[in-house]
Amino acid sequence: MNLTLKVWRQKDGRSKGKLVDYEAKDVSEDMSFLEMLDVVNEGLIARGEDPIAFDSDCREGICGTCSMVINGKAHGGQYGTTVCQLHMRHFHDGETITIEPWRAKSFPILKDLITDRSAFDRIIQAGGFVSVNTGGAPDANSIPVPKDAADAAMDAAACIGCGACVAACKNASAMLFVSAKVSQLALLPQGQPERERRVLNMVKTMDEAGFGACTVTGSCEAVCPKNISLDFIARMNREYGKAILKNSCHAGGA
Amino acid sequence: MKLDSKIPSGPLAQKWDAHRFAMKLVNPANKRKYDVIVVGTGLAGASAAASMAELGYNVKAFCYQDSARRAHSIAAQGGINAAKNYQNDGDSIYRLFYDTIKGGDFRAREANVYRLAQVSVNIIDQCAAQGVPFAREYGGLLSNRSFGGAQVSRTFYARGQTGQQLLLGAYQALSRQISKGAVKMFPRTEMLDLVVVDGHARGIIVRNMVTGEVSAHAADAVVLATGGYGNVFYLSTNARGCNVTASWRAYKKGAAIANPCYTQIHPTCIPVSGDHQSKLTLMSESLRNDGRVWVSKKKGDKRAVRDIPEEDRDYYLERKYPSFGNLAPRDISSRAAKEVCDEGRGVGATGLGVYLDFADAIKRIGESQVRERYGNLFDMYEKITGENAYQQPMRIYPAVHYTMGGTWVDYNLMSTIPGLFVLGEANFSDHGANRLGASALMQGLADGYFVLPYTIGDYFATAKQPKVQTDNPEFKKAVNGIVDLTKKLLSIQGKRTVNSFHKELGALMWEKCGMARNEKSLQELLRQIPVLREEFWKNVKVSGEGNDLNQDLEHAGRVADFLEFGELLAMDALHRRESCGGHFRTEFQTDDGEAKRDDANFSYVAAWEYAGQGKAPILNKEPLVYEEVHMSTRSYK
Numbered sequence: 001m002n003l004t005l006k007v008w009r010q011k012d013g014r015s016k017g018k019l020v021d022y023e024a025k026d027v028s029e030d031m032s033f034l035e036m037l038d039v040v041n042e043g044l045i046a047r048g049e050d051p052i053a054f055d056s057d058c059r060e061g062i063c064g065t066c067s068m069v070i071n072g073k074a075h076g077g078q079y080g081t082t083v084c085q086l087h088m089r090h091f092h093d094g095e096t097i098t099i100e101p102w103r104a105k106s107f108p109i110l111k112d113l114i115t116d117r118s119a120f121d122r123i124i125q126a127g128g129f130v131s132v133n134t135g136g137a138p139d140a141n142s143i144p145v146p147k148d149a150a151d152a153a154m155d156a157a158a159c160i161g162c163g164a165c166v167a168a169c170k171n172a173s174a175m176l177f178v179s180a181k182v183s184q185l186a187l188l189p190q191g192q193p194e195r196e197r198r199v200l201n202m203v204k205t206m207d208e209a210g211f212g213a214c215t216v217t218g219s220c221e222a223v224c225p226k227n228i229s230l231d232f233i234a235r236m237n238r239e240y241g242k243a244i245l246k247n248s249c250h251a252g253g254a
Numbered sequence: 255m256k257l258d259s260k261i262p263s264g265p266l267a268q269k270w271d272a273h274r275f276a277m278k279l280v281n282p283a284n285k286r287k288y289d290v291i292v293v294g295t296g297l298a299g300a301s302a303a304a305s306m307a308e309l310g311y312n313v314k315a316f317c318y319q320d321s322a323r324r325a326h327s328i329a330a331q332g333g334i335n336a337a338k339n340y341q342n343d344g345d346s347i348y349r350l351f352y353d354t355i356k357g358g359d360f361r362a363r364e365a366n367v368y369r370l371a372q373v374s375v376n377i378i379d380q381c382a383a384q385g386v387p388f389a390r391e392y393g394g395l396l397s398n399r400s401f402g403g404a405q406v407s408r409t410f411y412a413r414g415q416t417g418q419q420l421l422l423g424a425y426q427a428l429s430r431q432i433s434k435g436a437v438k439m440f441p442r443t444e445m446l447d448l449v450v451v452d453g454h455a456r457g458i459i460v461r462n463m464v465t466g467e468v469s470a471h472a473a474d475a476v477v478l479a480t481g482g483y484g485n486v487f488y489l490s491t492n493a494r495g496c497n498v499t500a501s502w503r504a505y506k507k508g509a510a511i512a513n514p515c516y517t518q519i520h521p522t523c524i525p526v527s528g529d530h531q532s533k534l535t536l537m538s539e540s541l542r543n544d545g546r547v548w549v550s551k552k553k554g555d556k557r558a559v560r561d562i563p564e565e566d567r568d569y570y571l572e573r574k575y576p577s578f579g580n581l582a583p584r585d586i587s588s589r590a591a592k593e594v595c596d597e598g599r600g601v602g603a604t605g606l607g608v609y610l611d612f613a614d615a616i617k618r619i620g621e622s623q624v625r626e627r628y629g630n631l632f633d634m635y636e637k638i639t640g641e642n643a644y645q646q647p648m649r650i651y652p653a654v655h656y657t658m659g660g661t662w663v664d665y666n667l668m669s670t671i672p673g674l675f676v677l678g679e680a681n682f683s684d685h686g687a688n689r690l691g692a693s694a695l696m697q698g699l700a701d702g703y704f705v706l707p708y709t710i711g712d713y714f715a716t717a718k719q720p721k722v723q724t725d726n727p728e729f730k731k732a733v734n735g736i737v738d739l740t741k742k743l744l745s746i747q748g749k750r751t752v753n754s755f756h757k758e759l760g761a762l763m764w765e766k767c768g769m770a771r772n773e774k775s776l777q778e779l780l781r782q783i784p785v786l787r788e789e790f791w792k793n794v795k796v797s798g799e800g801n802d803l804n805q806d807l808e809h810a811g812r813v814a815d816f817l818e819f820g821e822l823l824a825m826d827a828l829h830r831r832e833s834c835g836g837h838f839r840t841e842f843q844t845d846d847g848e849a850k851r852d853d854a855n856f857s858y859v860a861a862w863e864y865a866g867q868g869k870a871p872i873l874n875k876e877p878l879v880y881e882e883v884h885m886s887t888r889s890y891k
Binding site: 011012028030031032034035036038039042044045046048049050051053055056057058059060061062063064065078080081085086087089110111114116117118120121124125126128129130131132133134135136137138139140141143144145146147150153154157158160161184185188190191 | 328
């Protein structure tokens with residue numbers, strides 16, 4: 001098939017960007033979307049033009065590196081699929097495809113389709129962990145975890161940190177990402193000792209990074225390649241509320 | 255070069271304990287005086303950086319990805335082995351040790367493997383404490399599955415995303431140390447050279463992949479945890495960015511590379527669909543617990559699956575290896591698949607594929623159970639192929655997956671350059687000529703959490719090197735070298751793209767040094783690689799400039815190194831006139847087509863030493879001495 005691409009080109013963070021048209025010819029339906037872009041780039045390099053910069057690494061849907069908005073939808077809108085696993089059999093001959101980077105103030109554009117998502121790392125650094133040093137752990141079977149809790153924690157832990165939730169949200173909210181980590185650790189006995197300070201610190205860092213508020217439209221869940229559920233946002237709100245109340249009680253009212 | 259493995263004396267089971275006591279310590283107040291550089295933030299790098307920071311060392315960690323969480327360990331699916339014997343099925347440290355040595359076809363170092371089996375139990379405890387959501391039984395205890403090359407269930411897992419969960423555990427431990435200021439993290443930063451001062455590794459030269467800035471970093475020790483070199487084959491299950499550059503540039507500074515010809519071809523990957531293919535996708539080996547591998551008994555059988563009656567199906571793994579069946583080790587399963595395809599019995603449009611069939615499993619345990627166990631893998635298969643594997647068998651074919659060879663290290667994980675430590679897939683030490691499933695995660699975390707944090711202290715306490723700053727002339731020289739190399743790559747402006755060279759190299763490597771090799775194919779390869787390399791340096795076209803984000807330039811530097819490294823791999827494969835594990839020389843096989851080892855002549859580690867540009871590398875041999883196990887012919891029949 002032959003396609004017309006409208007691709008966001010931007011030299012760097014300081015420059016202005018614009019959509020530029022490219023032709024993609026003889027595209028096979030067995031190609032992944034990124035392989036189609038690889039072929040376009042080979043053509044650009046051969047003609048002496050700058051290839052389209054885009055992030056990708058594992059190309060099997062797990063590293064969370066690839067990140068682009070296709071026809072207005074983060075990762076292209078295929079259910080539970082990262083763009084690296086989106087295949088060209090879902091497109092048709094003659095189609096015009098618009099390709100843009102994640103758009104969010106907290107994810108500044110570095111070049112073309114590549115953004116800086118380090119705000120997510122800072123949120124994890126604020127508390128997305130269990131404070132155990134190497135070496136002191138008890139036998140793994142000494143703390144039983146009910147299967148339901150372990151399964152629910154795994155549902156949350158499946159998040160790949162790609163940022164599609166932020167890109168899809170009209171407020172560029174990071175609540176789905178943050179709630180996934182908060183929920184995973186709140187569901188497990190290992191996460192209990194730091195449960196309250198974790199959610200407070202992570203939410204504070206999320207707000208400081210400039211992510212917007214959640215109005216529960218569910219656009220994040222709709223594009224999430226790992227089908228992380230909106231229920232986790234509800235869980236985080238509950239965790240946050242409990243932590244605020246408890247903390248204000250301890251402090252004698254705030 | 256003298257290779258001293260530094261294997262402690264004494265009985266095998268007591269070596270590590272005795273060594274831990276014998277090693278010198280750095281007292282807690284002095285640890286903050288030592289700076290350590292860690293390159294790579296996969297399981298080995300992240301766990302090492304976090305653990306050393308917890309101890310009090312100053313750590314700088316570097317990765318080429320935009321976040322430490324994205325290192326390629328994340329893609330490991332199936333699980334992690336540990337000798338917990340939670341299933342009461344006869345497992346023990348000794349059994350895990352023996353299975354690993356045997357699985358490696360008696361080409362691994364005994365003492366290292368025993369230590370690996372010993373610390374495996376601590377890894378599971380550590381990860382559970384971090385909140386890794388391992389699979390559990392209804393009683394709340396941990397669940398296990400079985401894996402290739404073992405007859406016990408010792409594999410711990412988190413659905414089909416075990417690598418992801420273990421890596422996130424290590425990444426979170428690392429994040430905690432970053433927040434405390436104990437680790438300074440440099441993402442989107444690529445190591446381009448190692449700096450050696452007075453014979454000791456003292457720092458690295460890196461390029462900021464966003465601004466193009468080349469800078470120097472000094473330390474008291476350098477740790478490489480930079481993964482394997484599978485992408486020398488272009489198509490592999492590795493991430494696109496995986497490369498050999500850090501190891502190769504350290505090699506040129508004196509860090510010998512051992513056994514590069516030991517490459518693992520994984521039997522269960524999705525077959526190649528066309529010339530555009532950019533990578534291959536693994537379907538976890540755990541699928542072989544319930545899937546049955548077969549092809550038609552007839553050559554060129556074009557019938558649809560449902561039209562091939564049971565009596566015309568050849569379940570060749572079950573037929574040839576009745577006691578291990580579909581769970582035969584990776585090297586054996588891969589070669590068996592190649593054999594039936596070479597006979598013209600392969601499936602799919604290209605004839606390069608075999609069926610992995612779940613029809614019997616669905617009959618036995620129901621579709622919902624199969625979905626529970628492997629749902630994400632079936633989904634992934636459907637995304638890539640457009641086929642529903644609940645209704646028709648998967649098509650699979652072997653692909654390059656893991657590299658057992660790597661930088662030579664001693665028992666302390668130190669390379670032939672003092673102060674340069676190498677962990678995880680990047681070193682050579684634990685898997686011999688073939689790695690068993692679910693053992694890569696185990697080794698990465700063993701090295702990072704439980705070995706290096708001890709042995710690096712002994713190095714600091716005994717080496718006693720003076721502090722070095724980046725104004726040292728060696729750093730200036732190295733920075734200039736990298737700046738010049740970048741200029742040179744950008745100035746060629748030839749007619750061929752970087753990717754076309756990488757693809758051509760990969761195709762040559764796969765054809766002549768892939769699942770099967772022989773003297774003729776390797777000698778051809780050794781003639782072809784230098785020709786291709788010469789063309790690269792005359793005719794490559796690298797777009798853009800050096801002072802910004804330039805993915806083509808990054809790729810060019812990596813391909814330049816693969817074009818040199820591939821030659822070393824082929825030389826090693828040519829010199830090893832035997833078949834063992836993942837290294838199969840067609841001249842050396844038994845009558846029924848199994849690998850034929852030559853213990854009398856090749857029971858050694860081949861450590862290649864750089865001898866200078868344009869000179870043949872020097873072969874150094876570390877004899878493999880087996881004190882505990884008897885070297886036998888591997889049989890899975």
